[in-house]
Structures are given as structure tokens and as C-alpha cells.
Amino acid sequence: MGYMENNFVIEIKNLDVKINNKLILQNINLTLKEKEIMAIVGPNGGGKTTLIKTILGFYKPSAGTIKIMGKQFQKIPKGLIGYLPQKDLINYNFPILVYDVVLMGRRILKKFLEKTTDKDKEICLDALDKVGMSGYLNRPFNKLSGGQKQRVLIARLLAMKPKILLFDEPATGLDVVGQEDFYELINKLKEEEKISILMVTHDIGVISSYVDMIACLNRTIHYHGPPEHGIQPEILEKVFGKNIQFVIHDHRCATCRGFSDE
Numbered sequence: 001m002g003y004m005e006n007n008f009v010i011e012i013k014n015l016d017v018k019i020n021n022k023l024i025l026q027n028i029n030l031t032l033k034e035k036e037i038m039a040i041v042g043p044n045g046g047g048k049t050t051l052i053k054t055i056l057g058f059y060k061p062s063a064g065t066i067k068i069m070g071k072q073f074q075k076i077p078k079g080l081i082g083y084l085p086q087k088d089l090i091n092y093n094f095p096i097l098v099y100d101v102v103l104m105g106r107r108i109l110k111k112f113l114e115k116t117t118d119k120d121k122e123i124c125l126d127a128l129d130k131v132g133m134s135g136y137l138n139r140p141f142n143k144l145s146g147g148q149k150q151r152v153l154i155a156r157l158l159a160m161k162p163k164i165l166l167f168d169e170p171a172t173g174l175d176v177v178g179q180e181d182f183y184e185l186i187n188k189l190k191e192e193e194k195i196s197i198l199m200v201t202h203d204i205g206v207i208s209s210y211v212d213m214i215a216c217l218n219r220t221i222h223y224h225g226p227p228e229h230g231i232q233p234e235i236l237e238k239v240f241g242k243n244i245q246f247v248i249h250d251h252r253c254a255t256c257r258g259f260s261d262e
């Protein structure tokens with residue numbers, strides 16, 4: 001079935017990934033639909049980053065298939081998927097203006113020495129507007145706060161007009177307000193830009209309020225579905241092991257309710 005029939009922007013079937021001959025991902029079956037936000041949760045070393053990198057084509061599957069917008073690509077077309085890696089992989093001190101960071105998103109799509117046009121400029125300004133950063137156009141990027149830098153980096157991805165965004169631990173290092181702003185922003189992008197979002201996170205406490213689906217990954221997918229069914233003790237124990245205690249900080253949180261009833 002093609003993309004048009006089932007609305008899957010990502011369709012992963014029976015995927016195995018080996019690194020140095022070691023099976024890191026085993027029999028992964030996962031789908032992301034158009035206009036869906038999915039959080040991948042799981043323990044350290046469970047394979048979350050490996051899955052993201054395999055979707056991007058950095059690792060080759062040893063078995064199974066990955067279709068993006070209904071197609072199996074040898075090489076993912078530039079701009080189709082926007083990827084924001086873990087924060088520690090980004091050099092935040094680069095001396096560059098906010099506008100130029102966003103313009104890099106357009107440059108990626110161009111040939112060497114090809115000029116940027118008024119249309120490119122318009123797209124960049126629009127991308128900054130979408131993340132609420134148009135007032136920061138001529139500011140040095142390295143002087144911004146963590147949350148503002150993240151918004152500018154998202155604008156750089158939006159300038160490529162992607163269909164899918166992949167985030168690796170986007171909320172790490174942001175304060176509570178910054179995290180809420182981030183989740184509100186991605187929900188706006190989903191609705192207004194029709195972008196599908198897949199993100200790796202450790203925040204299982206907040207995701208149930210902001211994401212449509214979760215996938216629990218520890219070498220294989222132990223659960224794939226709406227968060228309210230997935231964040232159950234049996235599933236969490238299966239994915240994370242017996243010794244980890246989870247507190248889910250939202251209105252469904254049994255522990256919090258317990259405290260407030262006292």
C-alpha cells in the first residue's frame with residue numbers, strides 16, 4: 001500500500017539493525033501517521049538513537065524495510081526529514097547571527113555556489129515567525145537562551161520545508177516552562193504545517209499530555225499506541241526493568257493524587 005492509502009509517513013517492518021555484528025534493534029514494527037506526534041521512550045542503551053539514525057539512513061538495516069512517505073529510499077531526499085540531534089552534539093558557541101543559522105537550512109537544499117534568492121529570505125523569515133523568533137533576526141545565536149536556540153534550530157529545519165521532524169531528547173536541559181513551550185510549539189507545527197514528529201525522550205512524566213502515540217523501545221518495541229494505555233506498570237516494567245520507579249506527573253498520576261489526598 002502506498003502513502004496516500006494509509007497516511008503512514010514512516011512505515012517500519014520487521015527491522016533488524018546490527019552494529020559491529022551485535023543486534024541492537026530486533027524486529028521493529030512501527031508506523032508514524034501524517035500529523036502525528038510520537039514519543040519513543042525506553043532505557044539508556046535501548047536503541048532509541050540507533051532507530052532515529054537508521055530512519056535517516058546512517059545505519060543500514062540487516063533485515064526489514066523502512067518506507068518514508070510510502071517509498072523505500074536508497075538515499076533520503078534532502079529536506080524531507082528534519083533532524084535535531086542531542087544537544088551535546090551541537091556547537092552552540094558558533095559566532096553567527098540568528099538569520100544566518102536559519103538560512104543554512106535553505107543552503108543545504110542548494111548546489112555549491114548557488115545564490116540565495118528573495119524567496120529563500122522570505123521562507124527564512126516565515127520559519128522564524130512560526131517559532132516565535134522573528135524579533136531576534138540580527139542577534140548573535142550564541143547569546144540566546146537554551147530554549148531560544150532550540151527554536152532557531154527548529155526554524156532552520158522548517159526552512160527546508162520538511163514533512164517529518166526527528167528530535168533526539170529535545171526537552172533535556174530546558175526548564176519546565178521551556179519544556180511546555182517546546183511541546184506547545186510542536187503541536188502547533190503539527191496542526192498548522194501538517195508536520196509529523198518522532199522524538200526520543202526520557203520525559204515520560206509529561207508526554208501523555210502532549211503526544212498522540214508512544215513507542216516503548218528496549219531492543220524491540222514493547223508497546224506502540226496511545227500514551228494513556230502505554231504508561232501502565234506492567235509495560236513500563238517490561239521495558240525498563242523491575243527496579244525503576246516511575247512517577248507520572250499529570251492529573252492521572254497516582255502518586256501525586258496520593259500525596260494530595262493526605
Ligand SMILES: Nc1ncnc2c1ncn2[C@@H]1O[C@H](COP(=O)(O)OP(=O)(O)OP(=O)(O)O)[C@@H](O)[C@H]1O
Nearest residue numbers: 019020024042043044045046047048049050051200
Ligand atoms: N556506533 C556504535 N558502535 C558500537 N555500539 C553502538 C554504536 N551506536 C550504538 N551502539 C550500541 O547500541 C546500543 C543502543 O545505543 P543507542 O545510543 O541507540 O541507545 P539509546 O536508547 O539512544 O540510549 P540513550 O538513552 O543512552 O541515549 C548501546 O548498547 C550502544 O552501546
